[in-house]
Amino acid sequence: MSKHNDLFSIIESILFVAGEAVSLKDISDILEVKESEIKDVLDSMEKYYKESNRGIMLLNLDNSFSLGTKPENSKFVQKLLKIDGRKSLSQAALETLAIIAYRQPITRIEIDEIRGVRSDRAIVTLLEKNIIKESGRKDSPGRPILFSTTHEFLKAFDLRSIENLQNLFKETK
Numbered sequence: 001m002s003k004h005n006d007l008f009s010i011i012e013s014i015l016f017v018a019g020e021a022v023s024l025k026d027i028s029d030i031l032e033v034k035e036s037e038i039k040d041v042l043d044s045m046e047k048y049y050k051e052s053n054r055g056i057m058l059l060n061l062d063n064s065f066s067l068g069t070k071p072e073n074s075k076f077v078q079k080l081l082k083i084d085g086r087k088s089l090s091q092a093a094l095e096t097l098a099i100i101a102y103r104q105p106i107t108r109i110e111i112d113e114i115r116g117v118r119s120d121r122a123i124v125t126l127l128e129k130n131i132i133k134e135s136g137r138k139d140s141p142g143r144p145i146l147f148s149t150t151h152e153f154l155k156a157f158d159l160r161s162i163e164n165l166q167n168l169f170k171e172t173k
Helices: 003-018 024-031 035-051 071-081 091-103 108-115 120-128 151-156 163-171
Strands: 056-061 064-069 132-137 145-149
Touching: 003 024, 003 035, 003 064, 024 035, 024 064, 035 056, 056 151, 064 071, 064 151, 091 108, 091 120, 091 145, 108 120, 108 145, 120 132
Parallel strands: none
Antiparallel strands: 056 064, 132 145
């Protein structure tokens, strides 16, 4: 086996067991291999999963990597897990999420000012679904909580990084 194949196998195991995205730096540190070499292996993994008839794919979320189910197989996984794929976000939650995604980090008060109504319930829902997270406190009176999107948000909207959101917006104009 070549070093590349060994790294492929080890990285695949790490991502399988992790259950969440692992940064390129963390993978490099664990394996004690240069990030550029790890990136080459990850690129070949992504290509391999795309070109082969496998049920998984490599997800690159803001330079953190995870394994996920190919979209065309998700309905079967949902059946197994008894997940209702039709459960969606309310209009209020979608509005709140859009504001957070484009203005992050942002406070609840700032969100409320933009929406013109309170967003407490929508924020709780988004936090429960792990689509947004608390990302610190604003350096202002009362030190309000700042909210930003998570890797789950990137996964749900098939984005590699938050910068892709701006490109998505440009494409729809």
